[in-house]
Amino acid sequence: MSFSIMLQHLVNGISLGSLYALLAIGYTMVYGILRLINFAHGDVFMLGTYIAFYAMTSFMLPWWASFLIAIILTCIFGIILEKCAYRPLRNSPRISVMISAIGASFLIENLAIVIFGGRPKAFPIEPIFSKILNIGGVSIVSVSLIIPVITAIALCLLNYIVNHTKVGMAMRAVSKDYEAARLMGIDVNSIIAFTFGTGSALAAIGGIMWGLKYPQLIPLMGLMPGLKCFIAAVVGGIGNIRGAVIGGFILGLGEIMIVALSPALSGYRDAFAFVLLIIILLVKPSGLMGQNTVEKV
Protein backbone atom coordinates (compact mmCIF):
# COMPACT_ATOMS: atom_id res chain seq x y z
CA MET A 1 0.00 0.00 0.00
CA SER A 2 1.42 3.34 -0.99
CA PHE A 3 2.07 6.09 1.47
CA SER A 4 -0.56 8.44 0.04
CA ILE A 5 -3.34 5.86 0.29
CA MET A 6 -2.30 5.14 3.83
CA LEU A 7 -2.49 8.86 4.57
CA GLN A 8 -5.93 9.00 3.06
CA HIS A 9 -7.12 6.18 5.30
CA LEU A 10 -5.59 8.00 8.23
CA VAL A 11 -7.56 11.15 7.46
CA ASN A 12 -10.74 9.13 7.15
CA GLY A 13 -10.01 7.35 10.39
CA ILE A 14 -9.39 10.60 12.21
CA SER A 15 -12.60 12.17 10.98
CA LEU A 16 -14.63 9.09 11.92
CA GLY A 17 -12.83 9.03 15.25
CA SER A 18 -13.77 12.67 15.87
CA LEU A 19 -17.42 11.89 15.27
CA TYR A 20 -17.25 8.95 17.65
CA ALA A 21 -15.49 11.12 20.21
CA LEU A 22 -18.24 13.75 20.11
CA LEU A 23 -20.89 11.12 20.73
CA ALA A 24 -18.89 9.24 23.33
CA ILE A 25 -18.58 12.39 25.44
CA GLY A 26 -22.36 12.50 25.81
CA TYR A 27 -22.37 8.95 27.14
CA THR A 28 -19.48 9.45 29.47
CA MET A 29 -20.83 12.68 30.99
CA VAL A 30 -24.24 11.17 31.68
CA TYR A 31 -22.76 7.97 33.04
CA GLY A 32 -20.34 9.90 35.20
CA ILE A 33 -23.19 11.74 36.88
CA LEU A 34 -26.13 9.34 36.89
CA ARG A 35 -24.46 5.93 36.47
CA LEU A 36 -26.85 5.34 33.59
CA ILE A 37 -26.31 4.23 30.03
CA ASN A 38 -28.30 6.70 28.04
CA PHE A 39 -29.40 4.24 25.37
CA ALA A 40 -31.34 7.01 23.66
CA HIS A 41 -28.22 9.07 23.02
CA GLY A 42 -27.78 7.54 19.57
CA ASP A 43 -31.33 8.57 18.77
CA VAL A 44 -30.71 12.10 19.97
CA PHE A 45 -27.87 12.11 17.47
CA MET A 46 -30.26 10.91 14.76
CA LEU A 47 -32.76 13.60 15.70
CA GLY A 48 -30.13 16.33 15.39
CA THR A 49 -29.34 15.24 11.85
CA TYR A 50 -33.01 15.13 10.88
CA ILE A 51 -33.72 18.58 12.33
CA ALA A 52 -30.85 20.03 10.33
CA PHE A 53 -32.15 18.23 7.25
CA TYR A 54 -35.67 19.58 7.59
CA ALA A 55 -34.47 23.09 8.43
CA MET A 56 -32.49 23.11 5.21
CA THR A 57 -34.96 21.43 2.89
CA SER A 58 -38.42 22.36 4.19
CA PHE A 59 -37.69 25.76 5.70
CA MET A 60 -35.05 26.72 3.15
CA LEU A 61 -32.76 28.15 5.80
CA PRO A 62 -29.09 28.72 5.03
CA TRP A 63 -26.90 25.86 6.20
CA TRP A 64 -25.26 27.66 9.11
CA ALA A 65 -28.65 28.77 10.50
CA SER A 66 -30.11 25.30 10.20
CA PHE A 67 -27.11 23.75 11.91
CA LEU A 68 -27.44 26.22 14.76
CA ILE A 69 -31.17 25.56 15.09
CA ALA A 70 -30.57 21.81 15.02
CA ILE A 71 -28.01 22.09 17.82
CA ILE A 72 -30.30 24.23 19.98
CA LEU A 73 -33.41 22.10 19.43
CA THR A 74 -31.51 18.86 20.07
CA CYS A 75 -30.12 20.36 23.25
CA ILE A 76 -33.66 21.16 24.41
CA PHE A 77 -34.80 17.70 23.41
CA GLY A 78 -32.06 16.11 25.52
CA ILE A 79 -33.23 18.07 28.55
CA ILE A 80 -36.86 17.04 27.97
CA LEU A 81 -35.80 13.42 27.56
CA GLU A 82 -34.06 13.49 30.92
CA LYS A 83 -37.05 15.10 32.56
CA CYS A 84 -39.58 12.60 31.19
CA ALA A 85 -37.74 9.31 31.06
CA TYR A 86 -35.02 9.40 33.70
CA ARG A 87 -35.93 11.87 36.42
CA PRO A 88 -39.00 9.96 37.69
CA LEU A 89 -36.79 6.90 38.17
CA ARG A 90 -33.93 8.63 39.97
CA ASN A 91 -34.32 6.45 43.06
CA SER A 92 -35.39 3.22 41.37
CA PRO A 93 -33.26 0.11 40.86
CA ARG A 94 -30.76 0.46 38.08
CA ILE A 95 -32.43 -2.20 35.96
CA SER A 96 -35.63 -0.12 35.78
CA VAL A 97 -33.70 2.95 34.70
CA MET A 98 -31.96 0.95 32.03
CA ILE A 99 -35.21 -0.51 30.72
CA SER A 100 -36.57 3.02 30.65
CA ALA A 101 -33.56 4.09 28.61
CA ILE A 102 -34.02 1.23 26.15
CA GLY A 103 -37.74 2.00 25.96
CA ALA A 104 -37.07 5.68 25.32
CA SER A 105 -34.64 4.76 22.59
CA PHE A 106 -37.16 2.55 20.84
CA LEU A 107 -39.95 5.06 21.29
CA ILE A 108 -37.88 7.78 19.62
CA GLU A 109 -36.86 5.45 16.81
CA ASN A 110 -40.40 4.29 16.13
CA LEU A 111 -41.77 7.81 16.34
CA ALA A 112 -39.08 8.85 13.90
CA ILE A 113 -40.18 6.10 11.52
CA VAL A 114 -43.77 7.33 11.77
CA ILE A 115 -42.98 11.04 11.49
CA PHE A 116 -40.01 11.11 9.11
CA GLY A 117 -40.87 7.96 7.19
CA GLY A 118 -38.70 4.89 6.84
CA ARG A 119 -37.37 5.82 3.43
CA PRO A 120 -33.76 7.02 3.43
CA LYS A 121 -33.25 10.73 2.82
CA ALA A 122 -30.28 12.45 1.25
CA PHE A 123 -28.60 15.10 3.36
CA PRO A 124 -28.07 18.25 1.25
CA ILE A 125 -24.39 19.13 1.09
CA GLU A 126 -23.09 22.61 0.53
CA PRO A 127 -20.21 22.93 -1.97
CA ILE A 128 -17.76 24.06 0.72
CA PHE A 129 -18.07 20.67 2.38
CA SER A 130 -17.70 18.59 -0.74
CA LYS A 131 -14.69 20.31 -2.28
CA ILE A 132 -11.92 17.91 -3.12
CA LEU A 133 -8.57 19.13 -1.91
CA ASN A 134 -5.33 17.82 -3.27
CA ILE A 135 -2.55 17.96 -0.74
CA GLY A 136 0.70 16.39 -1.82
CA GLY A 137 -0.93 13.73 -3.97
CA VAL A 138 -3.53 12.90 -1.36
CA SER A 139 -7.01 13.90 -2.39
CA ILE A 140 -9.31 14.58 0.53
CA VAL A 141 -12.89 15.76 0.70
CA SER A 142 -12.89 19.01 2.62
CA VAL A 143 -15.44 17.73 5.14
CA SER A 144 -12.91 15.14 6.34
CA LEU A 145 -10.66 18.01 7.38
CA ILE A 146 -13.44 20.21 8.73
CA ILE A 147 -14.73 17.50 11.06
CA PRO A 148 -11.57 17.21 13.19
CA VAL A 149 -11.26 21.00 13.36
CA ILE A 150 -14.85 21.50 14.54
CA THR A 151 -14.42 18.63 16.98
CA ALA A 152 -11.28 20.22 18.38
CA ILE A 153 -13.11 23.54 18.84
CA ALA A 154 -16.05 21.83 20.55
CA LEU A 155 -13.72 19.91 22.83
CA CYS A 156 -11.82 23.05 23.83
CA LEU A 157 -15.12 24.73 24.64
CA LEU A 158 -16.24 21.74 26.67
CA ASN A 159 -12.92 21.63 28.47
CA TYR A 160 -13.35 25.28 29.39
CA ILE A 161 -16.89 24.73 30.64
CA VAL A 162 -16.02 21.67 32.71
CA ASN A 163 -12.76 22.90 34.21
CA HIS A 164 -13.04 26.68 34.44
CA THR A 165 -16.65 27.59 35.13
CA LYS A 166 -18.88 27.30 38.13
CA VAL A 167 -21.30 24.98 36.34
CA GLY A 168 -18.42 22.74 35.38
CA MET A 169 -17.21 22.63 38.94
CA ALA A 170 -20.69 21.67 40.07
CA MET A 171 -20.79 18.95 37.40
CA ARG A 172 -17.56 17.48 38.64
CA ALA A 173 -18.80 17.64 42.20
CA VAL A 174 -22.05 15.83 41.34
CA SER A 175 -20.17 13.11 39.50
CA LYS A 176 -17.81 12.61 42.46
CA ASP A 177 -20.52 12.35 45.07
CA TYR A 178 -24.16 12.95 44.36
CA GLU A 179 -25.33 13.25 47.96
CA ALA A 180 -22.49 15.40 49.18
CA ALA A 181 -22.91 17.76 46.25
CA ARG A 182 -26.53 18.22 47.18
CA LEU A 183 -25.60 18.95 50.78
CA MET A 184 -23.19 21.62 49.55
CA GLY A 185 -26.14 23.49 48.05
CA ILE A 186 -25.72 22.44 44.43
CA ASP A 187 -28.97 22.23 42.52
CA VAL A 188 -28.42 18.67 41.35
CA ASN A 189 -31.44 18.56 39.04
CA SER A 190 -30.43 21.57 37.01
CA ILE A 191 -26.85 20.32 36.80
CA ILE A 192 -28.07 17.00 35.44
CA ALA A 193 -30.30 18.82 32.96
CA PHE A 194 -27.32 20.93 31.93
CA THR A 195 -25.24 17.78 31.42
CA PHE A 196 -27.90 16.23 29.23
CA GLY A 197 -28.18 19.46 27.27
CA THR A 198 -24.43 19.67 26.67
CA GLY A 199 -24.22 16.02 25.70
CA SER A 200 -27.12 16.36 23.29
CA ALA A 201 -25.69 19.49 21.72
CA LEU A 202 -22.42 17.65 21.09
CA ALA A 203 -24.40 14.74 19.67
CA ALA A 204 -26.18 17.16 17.33
CA ILE A 205 -22.85 18.57 16.15
CA GLY A 206 -21.65 15.03 15.58
CA GLY A 207 -24.88 14.12 13.81
CA ILE A 208 -24.75 17.05 11.41
CA MET A 209 -21.17 16.28 10.50
CA TRP A 210 -22.06 12.61 10.17
CA GLY A 211 -24.75 13.68 7.70
CA LEU A 212 -22.19 15.68 5.75
CA LYS A 213 -19.80 12.76 5.59
CA TYR A 214 -22.28 9.91 5.13
CA PRO A 215 -25.27 11.70 3.59
CA GLN A 216 -27.95 9.07 4.05
CA LEU A 217 -30.51 9.60 6.79
CA ILE A 218 -32.62 6.77 8.15
CA PRO A 219 -34.50 6.71 11.46
CA LEU A 220 -32.33 3.85 12.74
CA MET A 221 -29.04 5.54 11.86
CA GLY A 222 -28.31 6.28 15.52
CA LEU A 223 -28.47 2.71 16.73
CA MET A 224 -25.07 1.40 15.66
CA PRO A 225 -23.04 4.61 16.23
CA GLY A 226 -24.78 4.91 19.60
CA LEU A 227 -23.68 1.45 20.72
CA LYS A 228 -20.19 1.92 19.36
CA CYS A 229 -19.75 5.26 21.06
CA PHE A 230 -20.82 3.83 24.36
CA ILE A 231 -18.09 1.26 23.83
CA ALA A 232 -15.67 4.08 23.05
CA ALA A 233 -16.61 5.66 26.36
CA VAL A 234 -16.05 2.35 28.20
CA VAL A 235 -12.72 1.79 26.48
CA GLY A 236 -11.53 5.25 27.50
CA GLY A 237 -12.76 4.82 31.04
CA ILE A 238 -16.34 5.77 31.62
CA GLY A 239 -16.94 9.09 33.35
CA ASN A 240 -13.71 10.49 31.98
CA ILE A 241 -14.08 13.01 29.14
CA ARG A 242 -10.50 12.75 27.96
CA GLY A 243 -10.85 8.97 27.98
CA ALA A 244 -13.96 9.18 25.82
CA VAL A 245 -12.10 11.22 23.22
CA ILE A 246 -9.22 8.73 23.19
CA GLY A 247 -11.67 5.83 22.99
CA GLY A 248 -13.50 7.47 20.10
CA PHE A 249 -10.30 7.90 18.15
CA ILE A 250 -9.14 4.33 18.86
CA LEU A 251 -12.46 3.04 17.60
CA GLY A 252 -12.63 5.25 14.51
CA LEU A 253 -9.04 4.62 13.45
CA GLY A 254 -9.32 0.92 14.26
CA GLU A 255 -12.40 0.44 12.13
CA ILE A 256 -10.96 2.23 9.13
CA MET A 257 -7.59 0.51 9.48
CA ILE A 258 -9.10 -2.98 9.67
CA VAL A 259 -10.79 -2.42 6.34
CA ALA A 260 -7.71 -0.75 4.90
CA LEU A 261 -5.18 -3.35 5.97
CA SER A 262 -7.14 -6.52 5.28
CA PRO A 263 -10.14 -6.07 2.98
CA ALA A 264 -11.08 -9.71 3.62
CA LEU A 265 -12.10 -8.74 7.13
CA SER A 266 -14.20 -5.77 6.04
CA GLY A 267 -17.41 -7.66 6.83
CA TYR A 268 -16.33 -7.86 10.43
CA ARG A 269 -15.97 -4.08 10.72
CA ASP A 270 -19.00 -3.75 12.98
CA ALA A 271 -17.73 -6.50 15.25
CA PHE A 272 -14.45 -4.68 15.92
CA ALA A 273 -15.99 -2.37 18.49
CA PHE A 274 -17.58 -5.24 20.39
CA VAL A 275 -14.41 -7.33 20.39
CA LEU A 276 -12.53 -4.31 21.68
CA LEU A 277 -15.15 -3.87 24.40
CA ILE A 278 -14.85 -7.44 25.58
CA ILE A 279 -11.07 -7.34 25.62
CA ILE A 280 -11.09 -4.09 27.61
CA LEU A 281 -13.67 -5.40 30.06
CA LEU A 282 -11.59 -8.50 30.69
CA VAL A 283 -8.21 -6.82 30.91
CA LYS A 284 -8.96 -3.45 32.47
CA PRO A 285 -12.66 -3.06 33.29
CA SER A 286 -12.18 0.51 34.45
CA GLY A 287 -11.00 1.55 31.00
CA LEU A 288 -7.77 3.17 29.84
CA MET A 289 -8.12 6.36 31.86
CA GLY A 290 -10.62 5.28 34.48
CA GLN A 291 -10.10 4.81 38.16
CA ASN A 292 -10.77 1.58 39.96
CA THR A 293 -13.84 1.60 42.12
CA VAL A 294 -14.55 -0.94 44.78
CA GLU A 295 -18.11 -1.58 45.81
CA LYS A 296 -18.61 -1.15 49.50
CA VAL A 297 -21.33 -2.78 51.51
Add this chain to the structure above:
Amino acid sequence: MKKNNILTLISIIGFILLLLVLNITLGSYKMRIFNLCGIYVILALSLNLINGFVGLFSLGHAGFMAVGAYTCALLTMSPETKEMNFFLEPIVPWLKNVQLPFPTALIIGGIMAAIAGALIGAPVLRLRDDYLAIATLGFSEIIRVVFTNTQRITNGPLGIKGLPTIGITGQSWEIVIWTWGIALFTIIFMVLLINSSYGKAFKAIREDEIAAEAMGINLFKHKMIAFVIGSFFAGIGGALLGHLMGTIDPLMFRFLLTFNIVLIVVLGGIGSITGSVISAIVVTISMEALRILDADMQIGGYIVKGIPGMRMVVFSALLMIVILFYQRGLMGTNEFNWDWIINRKKKIQKI
Protein backbone atom coordinates in the same frame (compact mmCIF):
# COMPACT_ATOMS: atom_id res chain seq x y z
CA MET B 1 -50.76 -29.99 48.37
CA LYS B 2 -51.85 -33.28 46.78
CA LYS B 3 -55.07 -31.66 45.61
CA ASN B 4 -53.22 -28.87 43.89
CA ASN B 5 -51.04 -31.31 41.99
CA ILE B 6 -54.12 -33.14 40.75
CA LEU B 7 -55.69 -29.85 39.70
CA THR B 8 -52.51 -28.94 37.81
CA LEU B 9 -52.45 -32.32 36.08
CA ILE B 10 -56.10 -32.04 35.08
CA SER B 11 -55.61 -28.56 33.68
CA ILE B 12 -52.57 -29.65 31.68
CA ILE B 13 -54.51 -32.53 30.13
CA GLY B 14 -57.43 -30.19 29.49
CA PHE B 15 -55.08 -27.71 27.86
CA ILE B 16 -53.62 -30.34 25.52
CA LEU B 17 -57.12 -31.39 24.50
CA LEU B 18 -57.97 -27.73 23.95
CA LEU B 19 -54.94 -27.42 21.68
CA LEU B 20 -56.16 -30.24 19.48
CA VAL B 21 -59.66 -28.77 19.34
CA LEU B 22 -58.31 -25.31 18.55
CA ASN B 23 -56.17 -26.76 15.81
CA ILE B 24 -59.30 -27.95 14.03
CA THR B 25 -61.52 -24.93 14.67
CA LEU B 26 -59.08 -22.04 14.20
CA GLY B 27 -57.92 -21.18 10.73
CA SER B 28 -54.28 -21.60 9.70
CA TYR B 29 -53.55 -17.87 10.17
CA LYS B 30 -54.85 -17.80 13.73
CA MET B 31 -53.18 -21.10 14.48
CA ARG B 32 -49.87 -19.66 13.35
CA ILE B 33 -50.22 -16.76 15.76
CA PHE B 34 -51.16 -19.21 18.48
CA ASN B 35 -48.01 -21.21 17.78
CA LEU B 36 -46.03 -17.99 17.89
CA CYS B 37 -47.50 -17.35 21.35
CA GLY B 38 -46.10 -20.68 22.54
CA ILE B 39 -42.66 -19.84 21.19
CA TYR B 40 -42.69 -16.43 22.83
CA VAL B 41 -43.66 -18.08 26.11
CA ILE B 42 -40.48 -20.16 25.89
CA LEU B 43 -38.37 -17.13 25.02
CA ALA B 44 -39.89 -14.90 27.68
CA LEU B 45 -39.41 -17.54 30.37
CA SER B 46 -35.79 -18.08 29.42
CA LEU B 47 -35.08 -14.35 29.54
CA ASN B 48 -37.02 -14.00 32.77
CA LEU B 49 -34.86 -16.67 34.39
CA ILE B 50 -31.73 -14.63 33.66
CA ASN B 51 -33.14 -11.11 34.08
CA GLY B 52 -35.87 -11.62 36.60
CA PHE B 53 -34.73 -14.36 38.92
CA VAL B 54 -30.98 -13.90 38.99
CA GLY B 55 -31.10 -10.18 38.27
CA LEU B 56 -28.49 -10.30 35.49
CA PHE B 57 -29.58 -7.83 32.88
CA SER B 58 -28.72 -9.75 29.74
CA LEU B 59 -29.48 -8.34 26.32
CA GLY B 60 -27.94 -11.15 24.32
CA HIS B 61 -30.98 -13.27 23.71
CA ALA B 62 -31.17 -12.72 19.97
CA GLY B 63 -27.67 -14.12 19.60
CA PHE B 64 -28.49 -17.38 21.36
CA MET B 65 -31.68 -17.68 19.35
CA ALA B 66 -29.64 -17.27 16.18
CA VAL B 67 -27.28 -20.06 17.24
CA GLY B 68 -30.19 -22.40 17.96
CA ALA B 69 -32.09 -21.50 14.82
CA TYR B 70 -29.14 -21.89 12.47
CA THR B 71 -27.95 -25.14 14.04
CA CYS B 72 -31.38 -26.72 13.89
CA ALA B 73 -32.07 -25.46 10.37
CA LEU B 74 -28.78 -26.73 8.96
CA LEU B 75 -29.23 -30.12 10.59
CA THR B 76 -32.80 -30.77 9.45
CA MET B 77 -32.63 -29.57 5.86
CA SER B 78 -32.23 -32.13 3.12
CA PRO B 79 -29.07 -32.02 0.96
CA GLU B 80 -31.12 -30.92 -2.05
CA THR B 81 -32.63 -27.90 -0.28
CA LYS B 82 -29.19 -26.97 0.98
CA GLU B 83 -27.82 -27.07 -2.51
CA MET B 84 -30.62 -24.81 -3.70
CA ASN B 85 -29.94 -22.33 -0.91
CA PHE B 86 -26.21 -22.16 -1.25
CA PHE B 87 -26.01 -21.08 -4.87
CA LEU B 88 -23.46 -18.31 -4.42
CA GLU B 89 -20.94 -20.32 -2.52
CA PRO B 90 -21.20 -24.06 -1.85
CA ILE B 91 -21.83 -25.28 1.65
CA VAL B 92 -18.92 -26.75 3.61
CA PRO B 93 -18.63 -30.48 2.83
CA TRP B 94 -19.07 -31.74 6.39
CA LEU B 95 -22.51 -30.17 6.63
CA LYS B 96 -23.68 -31.06 3.18
CA ASN B 97 -25.13 -34.50 3.70
CA VAL B 98 -26.16 -34.25 7.31
CA GLN B 99 -29.84 -34.69 7.87
CA LEU B 100 -31.23 -35.45 11.31
CA PRO B 101 -34.80 -35.86 12.51
CA PHE B 102 -36.35 -32.71 13.94
CA PRO B 103 -36.28 -33.59 17.68
CA THR B 104 -32.59 -34.48 17.64
CA ALA B 105 -31.72 -31.36 15.70
CA LEU B 106 -33.81 -29.24 18.06
CA ILE B 107 -31.96 -30.55 21.10
CA ILE B 108 -28.60 -30.12 19.41
CA GLY B 109 -29.64 -26.55 18.56
CA GLY B 110 -30.43 -25.93 22.21
CA ILE B 111 -27.16 -27.49 23.32
CA MET B 112 -25.18 -25.38 20.86
CA ALA B 113 -26.88 -22.27 22.22
CA ALA B 114 -26.09 -23.43 25.75
CA ILE B 115 -22.44 -23.92 24.80
CA ALA B 116 -22.41 -20.44 23.31
CA GLY B 117 -23.97 -19.21 26.54
CA ALA B 118 -21.29 -20.94 28.61
CA LEU B 119 -18.47 -19.55 26.46
CA ILE B 120 -19.90 -16.04 26.62
CA GLY B 121 -20.91 -16.31 30.25
CA ALA B 122 -17.46 -17.30 31.48
CA PRO B 123 -15.89 -13.89 30.84
CA VAL B 124 -19.02 -11.73 30.97
CA LEU B 125 -20.70 -12.86 34.17
CA ARG B 126 -18.03 -11.24 36.28
CA LEU B 127 -19.37 -7.87 35.19
CA ARG B 128 -22.16 -5.96 36.85
CA ASP B 129 -25.42 -4.37 35.80
CA ASP B 130 -25.06 -2.17 32.78
CA TYR B 131 -21.64 -3.46 31.78
CA LEU B 132 -23.12 -6.92 31.63
CA ALA B 133 -25.98 -5.63 29.47
CA ILE B 134 -23.65 -3.98 27.01
CA ALA B 135 -21.26 -6.95 26.91
CA THR B 136 -24.03 -9.47 26.22
CA LEU B 137 -25.51 -7.14 23.63
CA GLY B 138 -22.05 -6.92 22.10
CA PHE B 139 -21.71 -10.68 21.95
CA SER B 140 -25.07 -11.08 20.30
CA GLU B 141 -24.05 -8.52 17.69
CA ILE B 142 -20.77 -10.38 17.17
CA ILE B 143 -22.68 -13.63 16.62
CA ARG B 144 -24.84 -11.85 14.07
CA VAL B 145 -21.88 -10.33 12.27
CA VAL B 146 -20.10 -13.70 12.20
CA PHE B 147 -23.20 -15.38 10.78
CA THR B 148 -23.44 -12.68 8.14
CA ASN B 149 -19.88 -13.34 7.05
CA THR B 150 -19.49 -17.10 7.21
CA GLN B 151 -21.11 -17.56 3.85
CA ARG B 152 -20.17 -21.21 3.47
CA ILE B 153 -21.85 -22.28 6.69
CA THR B 154 -24.79 -19.92 7.18
CA ASN B 155 -25.26 -18.64 3.63
CA GLY B 156 -24.46 -15.15 4.91
CA PRO B 157 -26.86 -12.26 4.38
CA LEU B 158 -28.95 -14.30 1.94
CA GLY B 159 -30.33 -16.35 4.79
CA ILE B 160 -31.74 -19.85 4.55
CA LYS B 161 -35.09 -20.60 3.00
CA GLY B 162 -37.24 -23.69 2.90
CA LEU B 163 -36.83 -24.94 6.44
CA PRO B 164 -38.90 -28.07 6.99
CA THR B 165 -42.00 -27.63 9.11
CA ILE B 166 -41.93 -28.41 12.80
CA GLY B 167 -42.45 -32.07 13.65
CA ILE B 168 -41.55 -35.49 12.40
CA THR B 169 -44.40 -36.26 10.04
CA GLY B 170 -44.95 -32.70 8.89
CA GLN B 171 -48.65 -32.62 9.69
CA SER B 172 -50.23 -29.44 10.95
CA TRP B 173 -51.48 -30.82 14.27
CA GLU B 174 -47.94 -31.70 15.17
CA ILE B 175 -46.77 -28.09 15.08
CA VAL B 176 -49.00 -26.99 17.91
CA ILE B 177 -48.08 -30.02 19.98
CA TRP B 178 -44.40 -29.21 19.59
CA THR B 179 -44.58 -25.48 20.25
CA TRP B 180 -47.00 -25.58 23.15
CA GLY B 181 -45.66 -28.92 24.41
CA ILE B 182 -42.21 -27.41 24.78
CA ALA B 183 -43.75 -24.25 26.22
CA LEU B 184 -45.53 -26.35 28.85
CA PHE B 185 -42.34 -28.26 29.56
CA THR B 186 -40.50 -24.95 29.97
CA ILE B 187 -43.14 -23.62 32.36
CA ILE B 188 -43.01 -26.77 34.52
CA PHE B 189 -39.22 -26.84 34.42
CA MET B 190 -38.98 -23.19 35.45
CA VAL B 191 -41.48 -23.64 38.29
CA LEU B 192 -39.56 -26.65 39.61
CA LEU B 193 -36.24 -24.85 39.21
CA ILE B 194 -37.41 -21.70 40.97
CA ASN B 195 -38.81 -23.69 43.88
CA SER B 196 -35.64 -25.75 44.27
CA SER B 197 -32.66 -24.72 46.35
CA TYR B 198 -31.09 -23.34 43.18
CA GLY B 199 -34.06 -21.06 42.69
CA LYS B 200 -33.75 -19.78 46.23
CA ALA B 201 -30.09 -19.07 45.61
CA PHE B 202 -30.96 -17.23 42.38
CA LYS B 203 -33.38 -14.99 44.23
CA ALA B 204 -30.82 -14.36 46.95
CA ILE B 205 -28.33 -13.23 44.32
CA ARG B 206 -30.96 -10.96 42.80
CA GLU B 207 -31.74 -9.30 46.11
CA ASP B 208 -28.19 -8.75 47.28
CA GLU B 209 -25.10 -10.25 45.73
CA ILE B 210 -22.76 -9.49 48.57
CA ALA B 211 -25.11 -10.83 51.21
CA ALA B 212 -25.70 -13.94 49.11
CA GLU B 213 -21.99 -14.54 48.79
CA ALA B 214 -21.59 -14.11 52.52
CA MET B 215 -24.23 -16.80 53.02
CA GLY B 216 -22.04 -19.23 51.13
CA ILE B 217 -23.67 -19.12 47.72
CA ASN B 218 -21.22 -19.64 44.91
CA LEU B 219 -22.07 -16.58 42.81
CA PHE B 220 -20.32 -17.54 39.63
CA LYS B 221 -21.63 -21.10 39.61
CA HIS B 222 -25.25 -20.07 40.09
CA LYS B 223 -25.08 -17.24 37.61
CA MET B 224 -23.53 -19.62 35.11
CA ILE B 225 -26.23 -22.26 35.66
CA ALA B 226 -28.98 -19.72 35.09
CA PHE B 227 -27.26 -18.23 32.07
CA VAL B 228 -26.65 -21.61 30.42
CA ILE B 229 -30.20 -22.83 31.07
CA GLY B 230 -31.56 -19.52 29.78
CA SER B 231 -29.51 -19.73 26.60
CA PHE B 232 -30.49 -23.38 26.09
CA PHE B 233 -34.17 -22.46 26.05
CA ALA B 234 -33.43 -19.38 23.95
CA GLY B 235 -31.79 -21.69 21.40
CA ILE B 236 -34.81 -24.01 21.43
CA GLY B 237 -37.14 -21.04 21.03
CA GLY B 238 -35.04 -19.63 18.21
CA ALA B 239 -35.03 -22.98 16.42
CA LEU B 240 -38.81 -23.29 16.71
CA LEU B 241 -39.25 -19.71 15.50
CA GLY B 242 -37.05 -20.37 12.49
CA HIS B 243 -38.94 -23.53 11.58
CA LEU B 244 -42.31 -21.86 12.06
CA MET B 245 -41.32 -18.97 9.80
CA GLY B 246 -39.69 -21.30 7.30
CA THR B 247 -36.87 -18.87 6.65
CA ILE B 248 -34.08 -17.30 8.69
CA ASP B 249 -31.51 -14.63 8.00
CA PRO B 250 -29.07 -12.73 10.20
CA LEU B 251 -31.12 -9.52 10.11
CA MET B 252 -33.95 -11.32 11.90
CA PHE B 253 -31.80 -11.61 15.02
CA ARG B 254 -31.19 -7.94 15.56
CA PHE B 255 -31.49 -6.11 18.87
CA LEU B 256 -35.14 -5.50 18.04
CA LEU B 257 -35.91 -9.17 18.70
CA THR B 258 -34.31 -8.99 22.14
CA PHE B 259 -36.25 -5.80 22.75
CA ASN B 260 -39.54 -7.57 22.04
CA ILE B 261 -38.74 -10.23 24.62
CA VAL B 262 -37.61 -7.67 27.18
CA LEU B 263 -40.91 -5.88 26.55
CA ILE B 264 -42.85 -9.07 27.28
CA VAL B 265 -40.91 -9.77 30.46
CA VAL B 266 -41.25 -6.22 31.78
CA LEU B 267 -44.96 -5.98 31.03
CA GLY B 268 -45.59 -9.32 32.69
CA GLY B 269 -43.60 -8.45 35.76
CA ILE B 270 -39.88 -9.05 36.15
CA GLY B 271 -39.50 -12.21 38.17
CA SER B 272 -42.90 -13.78 37.64
CA ILE B 273 -43.39 -16.93 35.57
CA THR B 274 -47.15 -16.45 35.39
CA GLY B 275 -46.70 -12.84 34.33
CA SER B 276 -44.32 -13.81 31.54
CA VAL B 277 -46.67 -16.46 30.21
CA ILE B 278 -49.72 -14.20 30.20
CA SER B 279 -47.86 -11.25 28.77
CA ALA B 280 -46.18 -13.37 26.06
CA ILE B 281 -49.61 -14.48 24.85
CA VAL B 282 -51.20 -11.03 25.11
CA VAL B 283 -48.32 -9.19 23.48
CA THR B 284 -47.96 -11.67 20.62
CA ILE B 285 -51.66 -11.55 19.84
CA SER B 286 -51.89 -7.79 20.11
CA MET B 287 -48.81 -7.36 17.91
CA GLU B 288 -50.86 -9.03 15.22
CA ALA B 289 -54.18 -7.47 16.15
CA LEU B 290 -52.76 -3.95 16.13
CA ARG B 291 -51.73 -4.31 12.51
CA ILE B 292 -54.98 -2.45 11.82
CA LEU B 293 -53.17 0.67 13.05
CA ASP B 294 -50.78 0.41 10.13
CA ALA B 295 -53.51 -0.01 7.55
CA ASP B 296 -56.23 2.39 6.44
CA MET B 297 -59.27 2.48 8.66
CA GLN B 298 -62.82 3.45 7.95
CA ILE B 299 -64.51 5.28 10.82
CA GLY B 300 -68.00 6.52 9.99
CA GLY B 301 -67.76 7.90 6.50
CA TYR B 302 -64.15 8.95 6.78
CA ILE B 303 -61.13 6.99 5.82
CA VAL B 304 -58.38 7.40 8.36
CA LYS B 305 -55.05 6.93 6.70
CA GLY B 306 -53.02 4.22 8.35
CA ILE B 307 -49.54 5.14 9.45
CA PRO B 308 -46.98 2.41 8.89
CA GLY B 309 -44.99 1.82 12.06
CA MET B 310 -47.67 3.10 14.45
CA ARG B 311 -47.93 -0.37 15.98
CA MET B 312 -44.41 -0.31 17.36
CA VAL B 313 -44.91 3.21 18.70
CA VAL B 314 -47.83 1.90 20.75
CA PHE B 315 -45.71 -0.89 22.18
CA SER B 316 -42.73 1.31 22.99
CA ALA B 317 -45.02 3.85 24.63
CA LEU B 318 -46.67 1.07 26.61
CA LEU B 319 -43.28 -0.08 27.86
CA MET B 320 -42.38 3.46 28.91
CA ILE B 321 -45.69 3.92 30.73
CA VAL B 322 -45.32 0.62 32.59
CA ILE B 323 -41.74 1.28 33.61
CA LEU B 324 -42.44 4.88 34.67
CA PHE B 325 -45.71 4.48 36.52
CA TYR B 326 -46.25 0.83 37.29
CA GLN B 327 -42.92 -0.87 37.65
CA ARG B 328 -44.34 -4.10 38.98
CA GLY B 329 -45.83 -4.95 35.63
CA LEU B 330 -48.81 -7.23 35.43
CA MET B 331 -47.94 -9.70 38.18
CA GLY B 332 -45.01 -8.17 40.03
CA THR B 333 -43.21 -11.14 41.54
CA ASN B 334 -46.45 -12.98 42.33
CA GLU B 335 -47.27 -16.37 40.93
CA PHE B 336 -50.45 -18.14 40.06
CA ASN B 337 -51.50 -20.81 42.54
CA TRP B 338 -54.54 -22.91 43.15
CA ASP B 339 -54.95 -21.90 46.80
CA TRP B 340 -55.60 -18.32 45.78
CA ILE B 341 -58.37 -19.37 43.40
CA ILE B 342 -59.91 -21.79 45.90
CA ASN B 343 -59.92 -19.12 48.61
CA ARG B 344 -61.47 -16.65 46.22
CA LYS B 345 -64.18 -19.14 45.36
CA LYS B 346 -64.95 -19.74 49.02
CA LYS B 347 -65.18 -16.02 49.68
CA ILE B 348 -67.58 -15.51 46.82
CA GLN B 349 -69.72 -18.40 48.06
CA LYS B 350 -69.86 -16.87 51.54
CA ILE B 351 -71.22 -13.66 50.18
